[in-house]
Amino acid sequence: MAIKEGLRPGGRSARVQESIHSAVRDLLQEQERSTLTVPQIAARAGVTPSTIYRRWGDLSALLADVALARMRPDSEPANTGTLRGDVLAWAEQYLDEMSSQPGRNMLRDVQSSTLPIYCATIIGGQLQAILDRYPDQPKPSVDRLINLVAAPTVFRILFSEAPLEVGELHRLIEIALSQ
CATH class of the missing domain: 1.10.357.10 (Tetracycline Repressor, domain 2)
Structure with missing residues (x-):
């Protein structure tokens, strides 16, 4: 999960996470959340769906992570x-x-x-x-x-x-x- 404390605050991991978070935010502006899918997010972020599944496990965990980042x-x-x-x-x-x-x-x-x-x-x-x-x-x-x-x-x-x-x-x- 991307929220884990052990991740470096910069580098590739942070760039990938920000790209995925940005894709989620952009897609939520364009469409209903009920139609959002991991493959759409991955395509927008320029990563494979397996990257998202490996880091977050599922769509709800990713949405929660994006929400928490916005709440900070x-x-x-x-x-x-x-x-x-x-x-x-x-x-x-x-x-x-x-x-x-x-x-x-x-x-x-x-x-x-x-x-x-x-x-x-x-x-x-x-x-x-x-x-x-x-x-x-x-x-x-x-x-x-x-x-x-x-x-x-x-x-x-x-x-x-x-x-x-x-x-x-x-x-x-x-x-x-x-x-």
């Missing part, structure tokens, strides 16, 4: 100057991005694979970066923020007709931040 943040979470403001900014952005159709598809791809733990690792890392900015303030644990803010957000996105309302998100953040 490009930068640190917004720094508003306050813990409450940073958590609010992060949670509102997360809700907005993940409740969009591409966000829902990414969450479903990850959920249907063997990789959901990486999603929690990514979210936990973002929240820990926020908490680390305020070493002298009382603050909740990352687990508390995941349980009271991220988990209800993801649950509503995946299993409800409507995502969490922003007002309810704010109320959950207040609960999470209260000690």
Whole structure:
């Protein structure tokens, strides 16, 4: 699987992975995901289908890997100057991005694979970066923020007709931040 830690961060392996990820992203812009096939992706990426099967095993694992790569943040979470403001900014952005159709598809791809733990690792890392900015303030644990803010957000996105309302998100953040 391409997510393995032992792979070199550059070189041929990284170029092949990026080519395949790029092919998946491009094809998903052009057609329905239900019509996507490994041979199409391989042809677009300039590799053989066996390259994809050897690295990912199947199409769902590849889609999950592409989704996880897109979920990784490009930068640190917004720094508003306050813990409450940073958590609010992060949670509102997360809700907005993940409740969009591409966000829902990414969450479903990850959920249907063997990789959901990486999603929690990514979210936990973002929240820990926020908490680390305020070493002298009382603050909740990352687990508390995941349980009271991220988990209800993801649950509503995946299993409800409507995502969490922003007002309810704010109320959950207040609960999470209260000690």
